[in-house]
Amino acid sequence: MTEIIPGIYQLKVPIPNNPLGNTNSYLLKSDDGYLIIDPGMNNDAAFEALKKELDAIGVAIEEITRILATHGHPDHIGLAGRLKKLSNATLTAHQVAKDNMQFMGQNRQGRGEQMEKWLTMNGVPKPDPADFQRSPGGQGRGGPPGGGPPMGGPQAGGGQMGGPQGGPQAGGPRPPNFPEPTIPDVVLQGGETINFGSFNLEVFFTPGHDPGHICLYERAHKILFSGDHVLPVITPSVGLQTDSTLNPLGNFINSLNSVKHLDVTLVLPGHEQTFTNLRGRVEEILAHHHHRDAEIMATLNGEDKTAYEISMGITWMPSLGGKKFQELGPGDKRMAVMETLAHLKVMRDNGTVSTISKDSIVYYSGNGKNK
Numbered sequence: 319m320t321e322i323i324p325g326i327y328q329l330k331v332p333i334p335n336n337p338l339g340n341t342n343s344y345l346l347k348s349d350d351g352y353l354i355i356d357p358g359m360n361n362d363a364a365f366e367a368l369k370k371e372l373d374a375i376g377v378a379i380e381e382i383t384r385i386l387a388t389h390g391h392p393d394h395i396g397l398a399g400r401l402k403k404l405s406n407a408t409l410t411a412h413q414v415a416k417d418n419m420q421f422m423g424q425n426r427q428g429r430g431e432q433m434e435k436w437l438t439m440n441g442v443p444k445p446d447p448a449d450f451q452r453s454p455g456g457q458g459r460g461g462p463p464g465g466g467p468p469m470g471g472p473q474a475g476g477g478q479m480g481g482p483q484g485g486p487q488a489g490g491p492r493p494p495n496f497p498e499p500t501i502p503d504v505v506l507q508g509g510e511t512i513n514f515g516s517f518n519l520e521v522f523f524t525p526g527h528d529p530g531h532i533c534l535y536e537r538a539h540k541i542l543f544s545g546d547h548v549l550p551v552i553t554p555s556v557g558l559q560t561d562s563t564l565n566p567l568g569n570f571i572n573s574l575n576s577v578k579h580l581d582v583t584l585v586l587p588g589h590e591q592t593f594t595n596l597r598g599r600v601e602e603i604l605a606h607h608h609h610r611d612a613e614i615m616a617t618l619n620g621e622d623k624t625a626y627e628i629s630m631g632i633t634w635m636p637s638l639g640g641k642k643f644q645e646l647g648p649g650d651k652r653m654a655v656m657e658t659l660a661h662l663k664v665m666r667d668n669g670t671v672s673t674i675s676k677d678s679i680v681y682y683s684g685n686g687k688n689k
Contacts, residue, residue, distance in 0.1 A: 319374045322586065323539060325516065329371040331358030333393050341393050342588055343368065344543060345375070348515025351383030354407075355534070355543055356588055360396030368397065382407045384514065387502070388545030388588060389528035390415040399500040410504040410512070412523060415530025419500050436560045440655060441624025441679055506532060519543070522577055526570025527554040533577055540583040542596060547573060548585060550593040552637055553606050557656025558663050565667065567660040571607065574600045606636075610661055615670070615684050622674060622681040629658045 320328040322344075329343040344355040358364045372379065382405045387395045390411065398409050411419060438444065508523025512534070519534040524547045534543040546554045556570045578600040585593050593599065610632065617623070617631030630643040634654055643654060662682055665671040671682045 319371045322541075322584070322592070326541070326586075327371075327375055328586065328592070329354075329368060331364050331368050331371070331397075333359050334361060334363055338589055340589065342586065342590075343371075344586055345372070345377070346514055346517055348517075350515075351381050352377055353384040353386060353514045354382050354401070355386045356388055356394040356545065357385060357397040357401055359393045360400065365397060365400060379404050381405070385409045386512070386519075386534070387411040387415060387419075388533065388543065388547075389531040390419045391528060391546070394545070394588060395419065395500065402500070408503040409500065410506065411502040412530040412532050413505045413507060414525070415528070415532075416502045416505050418530060419502065432560050437626075437652070437655065439678060439680055440659060441626035441681075442655065443626070508532065522573075524573035524577065526556050526566055526573045529564070529566070529569075531573070535577075535580055535582075537581075540581055541586060542577065542580060542582045542584075543586045544577075544596075545588045548577070548596065548599055548603065549587045550585075550590050550599060552590070553603055555653055555657060556660050557653055558659035559656065565663055567607065568664050568667070571604065571664075574604060607661070610657075611665060611670070614658070614661055614665065618671070618682065618684040620684065622676075622683045624679060624681055625655055625659045625662060628662070628682065629654045632658065 319330070322328055325347040327345040327347075329345055330340040331343050332340055341356060341358045343357050346353040346355070358368060369379065379401060382401060385398050385401055385407050387398065387409065389395075395411070401407060402409055506521050506523075508521055510521045512519040512521065517536055518538065519536055522533040522535060524531045524533050524545075527546050531545055531547055533545060533547050535541075536543075542548075548554075554570075556567050558564065558566060578597050580596065582596045583594060585596050585599075587593070613632050614628055617628050629651075632643065632654070633640040634643060634646060634650070635641045643651065646654060662671060666673060666682075671684055674681050674683070
């Protein structure tokens with residue numbers, strides 16, 4: 319537990335079997351109770367760790383009156399249902415996050431089959447598509463091949479825990495650590511201000527890493543609660559899911575620009591450590607994605623290739639010194655393909671690449687003309 323400023327505390331809630339280590343939860347104090355942002359993963363170890371952090375401040379769970387979700391990934395909102403039952407707190411989330419949270423983990427078999435067909439269409443050779451449904455750590459989601467170590471937290475615009483589209487592995491019982499469907503009591507659209515005690519949290523809708531992601535800006539103290547939108551070291555995963563009508567990377571870039579110029583002296587992220595240079599970090603993340611576009615064009619090199627083949631030519635996890643695609647585990651390979659597809663979606667929309675279908679497989683080329 320760390321007191322950030324009077325009335326705001328950072329709580330470390332563990333993510334089991336994950337190199338990322340923790341989700342950062344934040345507790346805000348008012349005269350009438352406490353508000354918690356992103357309480358963490360749904361398992362007994364995380365719950366006991368959260369209770370211990372609260373005990374260090376002298377706060378009982380029953381004193382929590384509000385729960386606020388930056389987004390609907392299980393490593394952030396997994397404990398929301400348990401806390402609601404114990405404290406009668408209200409849960410607040412963005413409308414898009416609500417739509418995903420209330421159906422969390424349902425119809426996993428059907429969605430798993432849909433994912434397998436989609437991976438096959440994008441060049442993943444059999445039997446790999448089924449293997450790609452499995453993620454490391456049994457948490458239903460891989461890590462951030464784009465910018466950091468495997469994690470149960472930030473990676474893919476749908477990507478924490480298999481993303482908002484569904485759950486982890488196809489079929490089977492609900493896995494441990496996976497939250498029960500939870501319906502928010504208050505839904506946000508973006509642009510609201512949440513008043514709690516002496517704090518006024520301005521809601522910025524920041525889709526990309528997750529379609530329902532928000533950041534919270536406390537203007538008087540120049541603090542930004544960034545969730546997984548902006549992290550100090552790793553690059554949040556932004557991957558295209560089976561609904562190819564979405565443009566998660568385009569949304570993510572727009573969302574980065576929407577917060578880049580805020581007057582912020584301290585960023586409180588959902589993982590890793592607090593940091594101060596928001597604008598500089600945003601520029602680094604934007605540069606990372608520009609570099610990824612260049613890698614994709616170099617990999618195409620005038621040929622027609624699938625997203626899977628393009629992924630094989632990209633250097634992943636650069637913050638760890640770089641890994642080849644073949645060195646990634648099944649879950650990270652899946653996320654790498656999804657991240658590649660998110661880039662290809664933007665590049666096709668702006669005319670940088672084109673697509674052609676051969677034998678029900680989609681290929682990309684760098685000729686800038688859709689076929």
